[in-house]
Amino acid sequence: MRKIRLCLLASLASLASLSGLLLSATPPERMAIVDISSAGPSNLNILKKLGGISWWTEMGGSLIVSANARGFANMDSTGFVARVLPDLTTADDLRVLIAGHSSMALPAGVNTLADEGRARLVRGDSAALSALDQSNVDHGIHVGVFPVEPGKVILRSATNQDVPRRVSQRESFMVNDVARKVSKDRWWADVRKLAAWNRHISATGNIEARDWIKMNLAAIPGMEVTLQEFRVAGRSAWNVVGILPGERMVDDSGSASANDRGLVIVGGHFDSTSERASYAAPGAEDNASGAAGVIELARVMADVPHSEDIVFAAFSGEEQGLYGSAAFVEKLVEGLPEQETSRVRGVITMDMIGYSRSGTSGQPGVIIETESQYSDFARRFVEAAAEVTNLRVTTSFNPFGSDHVSFLDAGIPAILAIDADWNHYAHYHKTTDTPDKLTPELAYEILKMNAAVTALLAR
Structure with a gap:
């Protein structure tokens, strides 16, 4: 009996050894x-x-x-x-x-x-x-x-995007009407004006650009404009914030209170930087293009009926670490009743929307960036682009490096719109970032897409 047991154990040992050899022979992935x-x-x-x-x-x-x-x-x-x-x-x-x-x-x-x-x-x-x-x-x-x-x-x-959902006939009429209101020429004139200033946060041109943006927003009928002060490394800096109130008014019964209105936020930073910021930082692409886009969408939406409040924010201090948008979000959250950040229907930020390596040839490209939990929000831009533009839309779900992150960190749905070729822009953060390097036709398509989504969110 003992001999049989020993033989059995030897057989099991042999099988285990063979199994080990087979496993070790299996090529790794x-x-x-x-x-x-x-x-x-x-x-x-x-x-x-x-x-x-x-x-x-x-x-x-x-x-x-x-x-x-x-x-x-x-x-x-x-x-x-x-x-x-x-x-x-x-x-x-x-x-x-x-x-x-x-x-x-x-x-x-x-x-x-x-x-x-x-x-x-x-x-x-x-x-x-x-x-x-x-x-x-x-x-x-x-x-x-x-x-x-x-x-x-x-x-x-x-x-590899899923086929965009076709908007309804009513939505199609509305978004195409809104897109037609976007003016490439107005945007281009604003970019050139902003790029004439050194808008580095420490430069006097930053203050001059701030005041010019405030003046242009204040000139829009119905716009309420304020300056929002914050601190960067012991220095005062300012955001420019304009609000177009929604058309759902407060009545005596309180059935349509101010808190019933949602918020749609359109933003972009107006400060700039370069390798010689004390000398010049024109920042045409980064980010006169986006700041001018905020002003242009404000003009467009002032002429579009909307139920929700629309906020237009030009941030400063982005280049130093998103300081302006962080200050804006902090004040926004403080100003909302607890658990009511859900009133924010969506945030659209624009950073570098004017450069295309191929110029006007080929299909223009844009990246829409957010967190994966807001993929449905990003999809609205894919759908709007298919309806009113010829844009090639890439979606990014690893948000980083621009003002949309300040909102996402606070649990607020936000996207960044950035041109697809931004990382190949040879004049990034240089004194040579001037308007002549840009392709206005690309920015025009991006602005039409963003105007369409803004109108859908705020209607």
Whole structure:
């Protein structure tokens, strides 16, 4: 009996050893980048569900995947081209670089694997990635470094957007009527005026631009304009805030109180910076383009019936760390009864909306950025763009580096509209950021889209 038991134990040991050998012989999963630039939403969904792919991360025209041999075979059989990342079996050596301008020098040992504009996929060893993580600190608000997260949509390209819902006939008539009110020439004149000032927060031109914006908003019928003071490094700075009251008036019975009206907020920063800010910081693209957009949408909406209050805010102190929008949000939250931030129907911010690498040739592009929980809000811009523009819309769900973040951090639905080529703008934060580098036709399309959504939110 003892002999039988020993034989049985020996057999079990042999099986365990064989099993271990088989497991050790199983090749590990490999990581790859799959080209999804022309996939379309249906094919993209099929790809993500293929057997053998354990996880994915979507980044514009690239899908980062971890797959075994079966997964690669399935991708090949369905026509997807996968670029294997050599000697890489986990995402530990990868980072997503958000809002890093293309001119930003990467630390030694960090290489770009995919560049999707608003986001770059980079790879490096632990020392190089530590240096990159430090650059996140050194560059402040304008650079974000994040790990690769399985199942996350960082960017969704225009090609892979779901087919936009067609607006109703009534909505179509309204948004097209609103879009026709947008004036490219007025916007362009305002950009040139603003870019004539050095609008760095420490420059006298910042005050002159502030007063000019206030004057232009105050000239709009029905607009109530105030200056909102805040502090940056011991210095006073100001936001310019205009309000167009909604048409639901307060009656004696209180059935339509002021709190019944929602808030729609349109904003953009008017301050600028450059490598020689004490000398000149014209900031035509960054961000006379967005500040002029705020003024233009204010003019448009003054001529559009609306039930909700519409706030138009030109922020300062963005370049130093979103100070103006943070101060605005703090005051906004303080001014609302507890738990009533839900009165804010949506926030539309504009930062760098005037540059296109291809000029007037090709399809103009815009990025709409928010958090994934507000994807339905972002979708309204995709739908509006399809109705009143010829824009190619990319959506980003990794918000970073501009005034929309101040609102999102407070739990308020907000988007950033930014041109798709901003990170290739050679004059970013330079004295050469002047109006002659811009493409007014692109800004015109973005403004029509934003005007349409503003009207839908405020109606």
